[in-house]
Amino acid sequence: MTSHLKKVELHCHLEGAAPPVLTAAQARKYGVDISAQLRDGAYVWHDFASFLECYDKVSEVYRTEEDYALLTETYLDELAGINTIYSELIVSPDHGKRIGLGADAYISGICEGIRRAREKSGIEARLIVTGERHFGPESVVGAAEYAAKAGNPLITGFNLAGEERMGRVADYARAFDIARDAGLGLTIHAGEVCGAFSVADALDAVRPSRIGHGVRAIEDLDLVKRLADLGTVLEICPGSNIALGVFPDFASHPLRHLKEAGVRVTISSDDPPFFHTSLKREYELAAGAFGFGDAEIDAMTRTAIEAAFVDNETRKALLARL
Template identity: 60%
Template sequence: MVPMAELHCHIEGAAQPALVERQAAKYGADTSAFIRDGRYVWHDFTSFLAAYDAASALFRSEEDYAALAETYLTGLARDGALYAEIFVSPDHAREAGLTPQAYLAGLAAGIARARAVAGIEARMIVIGVRHLGAAAVEAAARLAAGCGHPLVTGFGMAGDERAGRMADFARAFAIAREAGLGITVHAGELAGWQSVADALDHVAPARIGHGVRAIENPDLVRRIAAEGAVLECCPGSNVALSIYPDFAAHPFPALREAGCRVTLNADDPPYFWTSLAREYALAERHFGLGPADLIALTRTALEAAFVDEATRRRLLARLATAPAAAAG
């Protein structure tokens, strides 16, 4: 079992359909519009977001979110993950009637339970939702900067990448950066290479969520490699959303060979019929990576994690002494 680490997963998007159906029964809700035969139903990015929002609305208490975080993280640990970062969305919590403070407390309780049971380390990245507008993203940044929660170590932006200009969100990222939070931003997924360039120009993130459309501009690929921004790649998600027709067409190997720092992630695993373990297996099967290559990807993720240096050293030491790593 290759030790793994994940930097790009939306916690609401990690809820398995069976868990969402239990939540629906708890609250007397109907899931037939977005879950059928135990699977999420959607046909394009817009309908995916609608299904995502409907499922997220069924998590309404601290304990709901604690159970969600614990369930996801213990599952990751069983598959061999040492570390995970989860994207957390205060906007979804508010829509469900939960205060941001209660939302974070619930997730933190789940993280603590998973750590106690399975030994997995985890942190939270607060995200603003791009298609809600610059003011909403700035409000999320202020929350992240001011909450003082020790497990909130980063800030990012997700949502519909086609909404607004990156420059509109620069102030939000400045607020987060001034508070010492790690910076990541979704770019180069639905939109082309220019969205990645805009992110680098206006936000200067340490990491870019997805970023794969950078392959469309060789100069940009060279810039990413030179500047060292880490790409949070999610091949299974990209193929599920038809950004690429299949894994043979995916640019992950080309980005890696060009010297870009790449990692593997599951994004919204059950929506895209994947998992972190499957992403590692796909990279082995379709990208020709061996155990040593996969361990190197995990090392890159740990090096890029939004954690204090003492925690990073412990995680890297665990990686070095893991049986698969030692064998590699």
């Protein structure tokens, strides 16, 4: 049981956390036929590409500032209910633009959701703006420019998500230069769908302090040592990896191996209802499927706080709450 443990999440895509019941209600509200993506209370996809399509389609039923405030508040309330003290949400202004809401209103709705949730439970949250690889390098630069200029104290990081098989990391390096120059924390999806080369590319071209997933680094033990030596923090999402078939089962998942090799690891849920998981389940898996004790799980949560994209005063306050 991990219900007594304090929790932190560094890697969750906001639209990926949309509860199916809420998405169904939103689709009804806007008269959108979502039956190809949502059936019997579950999202429908069969591989990584169709997951991304499903994700983009589901995002289209969140259309107003209030829709985004409600989505954010709903997810953060769920996290607070399981003893979570800090959450970083991956948000995509491009999704706000694509439904005609615009990036500013999109972010403003999300910030209102954070405010409401924090008022109730004290949960702290920050936003990581992401570019989507499958929207192309120019749109990723646009996302970085938006994050850099937003001047919003809750936007503290930049990420690259989406179709990892599209292009190489170097094609997106300019976006990360913009984000780095603006003082944003850097993290990047790599080594999830693509192999170890993708993690090496990310280290070479981006020099991020964190990597989303990174689990396929296990295919190259020299690279695992490089990650350990650099102190790069991996945002590991075991339930997501199994659902997407990155590894056949938890017994083959490299979380424990990476940790024992000295890599700094943390656990997150990625897109919980899409992958039939939740942060609660990920902590339970850490204890059950991976056999970590409370002290080891607390150490991963501490690593997450140490690697969080927050100012030092907030970091100290979070560490004190652990």
